Amino acid sequence: ESSFSVIAPAGAFISLTVNGEIIGTAMSNGGSTNIAIEPQLPPNPMVVTVTKQNYYRYESNVDIISPSGPCVIADSFVINDASGNNNGLMDYGESIMFHMTMKNVGMAAANNVSTTMTSNNAYVTITNGNAYFGNIAPNSTVTVNNAFSFTVSPNIPDSHAVSFILNSTDGADNWISYISIVGHAPNIKFKQYVINDEGGNGNGLLDPGEIAPMTITVENQGSLTAYNVVGMLTTTDPNVTILTSQPQSMDDINAGGTSTCEFIVSASANIPAGYTADLTLNLNADFGVTQQTTFYLLFPDYCYPTAKCSLGDGFNGFALEQINNMTGNGCSPNGYGDYTNMVADLQGGQKYTVQWRSGFSNQRASLWIDLNDNKEFESSEILINEFELLTPNQVYSTIFTVPEGDYTGYRRIRIRAHFHNTPPHPCVAYVYGETEDYTANFGNQATLAPPQNVAANVIGDSVVVTWQAPARADATLLGYNVYRNNILLDIVTGNEYFDLDLPAGTYSYEVTAVYYQGE
Ligand SMILES: [Ca+2]
Ligand SMILES: [Ca+2]
Ligand SMILES: [Ca+2]
Ligand SMILES: [Ca+2]
Known part of the structure; x- marks a missing residue:
């Protein structure tokens, strides 16, 4: 015997010792691990030790016997997956046969050898587990083509190892050996x-x-x-x-x-x-x-930073176009004021004047507009950076320019002030300061025109719904929603819909043009 096989969990360390001397070690691959060893002679047993982190240590003795009689074990196999993808590997959903080679590693001839193959792995089903190998001379092999067959589950996980147990007998003695095969699957x-x-x-x-x-x-x-x-x-x-x-x-x-x-x-x-x-x-x-x-x-939502404004830090006045928050603008709870109901009409590429005021000295005021409407204020969206409000209760004016762009709809304006200068940030908490949010209106959204000339024609037990494109589509059209009795059937990009095989009855159809901004 020049090798010994052990089945252990993947990653387990296996060592084989005789009389305190290590004769072989291996790391388990999760299946049957073959460890090459020098042939051993009696009387000392071989000790098998398996260790793995978080597992109990496993130890067991294996008797070393004189190879006087016959001993038949698995030698090699070839996968025949010709009925599957024929790549020689065990793949998900395949029906597989083995060309199995058994070897007599004993000293005497083994006669009338038959072998039974089993597996307790749930991902394989053995369809033919019995094969007859006949007489095997010492140190010889016998191969039986298509000796065993089994099917592989379509659900076998990729890289899952399946162990098979081969139980051979000549009618007098029994010999157990193992083989392990890794399965392949998409994931x-x-x-x-x-x-x-x-x-x-x-x-x-x-x-x-x-x-x-x-x-x-x-x-x-x-x-x-x-x-x-x-x-x-x-x-x-x-x-x-x-x-x-x-x-x-x-x-x-x-x-x-x-x-x-x-x-x-x-x-x-x-x-x-x-x-x-x-x-x-x-x-x-x-x-x-x-x-x-x-x-x-x-x-996503915006960030809502905190700051302390009870001493007058932050804003007690802000004005921009139609927004006039110069009176009654005190210290907001936790330093955040939601004034998004106040709206200024703005346009891309235009200059605007803001007026603002603080109740404390040495404030640094910044203004952002969420131009890309992603609920974040990127550094490209800071339009006033650290403007100084030096004197308490003095109204300061400054000009900013909205970057060129074809904006439509509403955008969030954020202003923040903080005491002395640290880098402006739209979200971090300020010790002393305040945050106020307002709304910019960049104008009406595109008109969402409906489809024209919607018609439904009955042909046998089917209905063909047809329509024509909207008269003027100044927004990008995604397609058309087709409804039957107010239930959405599907979205289609063409100008017709076939509603097939309907039971007799009365149906009403509706077709809407679908734009990014709505239907
Ligand atoms: Ca295959
Ligand atoms: Ca305020
Ligand atoms: Ca943004
Ligand atoms: Ca969007």
């Missing part, structure tokens, strides 16, 4: 999503009241190709609607590869800031591969 996983709202406000977020395509990236982290991957996005959230009601194809995804699919998603207009909605992505691929992931769609 398709949700990777990320991107909101494509360039036709809307372009901030990369699905905003309340907005409709936009969501592009989902799926990655195959397994070691095999996933075939005909299809994604389906659903939600039970009352504030989010997935307009794309049909599964979306991603074709085949190779091991390590990615693919994308797209769903048009709509958010109701009254979603509160800071809300999260759960979306569920169901992935399916050929041969029974499935994967489900729930991920979160966040409707």
Whole structure:
């Protein structure tokens, strides 16, 4: 015997000792680990020790016997997966046969050898576990083609090792040996999503009241190709609607590869800031591969920093265009004042004058506008940087320019003042200072015109709904929502919809034009 095999959890350390001397060691791969050793002679037993972090130590004695009789063990095997993908590996969903070679490592001939193969692994089902190897001379092998057969579950995890037990007998003696095979499978996983709202406000977020395509990236982290991957996005959230009601194809995804699919998603207009909605992505691929992931769609809120203004720090007056907050503007609770109901009409590329005032000396005042509407004030959005309000209760004026841009709708204005100069920040807490938020109105949004000439024609037990494009679309059109009896059927990009195989009855249809800004 020149090797010894041990089945132990992956990462376990195995050592073999005889009479206190180490004759072999190995790290387990999780399956059957073969450890090469020098042949040993009686009488001392071999001690097998298996250790692993957080596990009890395992120790057991193995008798060393004189190889006087026959002894038949597994020698080698070849996987025949010709009915599967024929790559010689054990893959998910395959029916596999073994060409099995057994070896007589004993000193005497083994006659009429038969072998039974079993496994207690739930991911394989043995369909033929009995093979006859006949007579095997000492130190000889016998190979039986397609000796055993089994099927592999479509759900076997990638890189999962399956152990098989081979029990051989010549009618008098029994010999147990083990083989271990690593299974291969695809492992398709949700990777990320991107909101494509360039036709809307372009901030990369699905905003309340907005409709936009969501592009989902799926990655195959397994070691095999996933075939005909299809994604389906659903939600039970009352504030989010997935307009794309049909599964979306991603074709085949190779091991390590990615693919994308797209769903048009709509958010109701009254979603509160800071809300999260759960979306569920169901992935399916050929041969029974499935994967489900729930991920979160966040409707972010602004930061609300604190500061102390009870001594007069911060603002006791602010004016910009239609905003006049010069009177009654005291110290806000916790140093944050929400004046977003005060609105100034602004335009890209224009200069504006602000007037502001503090109740304490040596304030540094800054102004931001969230021009890209992403609920953050980036450094590019600071339009007044550390203006000095030196004297208490004196009104100061200064000019700022809104960067060129084709803005529409409402944007958040934030002003912050703090005592002495530290770098301005839209979010951090100031010891002495104050924050006030206002609203800028960059003008009306585009008109959302409806489709024209909607018609429904009955053909047999089906209905064909047709329509024409809106007369004037000055916003970007995403498609058309088709409703039957006020229930959304699907979003389509063409100008017709086939509602097939309907039971007899009366139906009403509605078609709406869908824009990023609404329908
Ligand atoms: Ca295969
Ligand atoms: Ca958006
Ligand atoms: Ca104030
Ligand atoms: Ca921003």
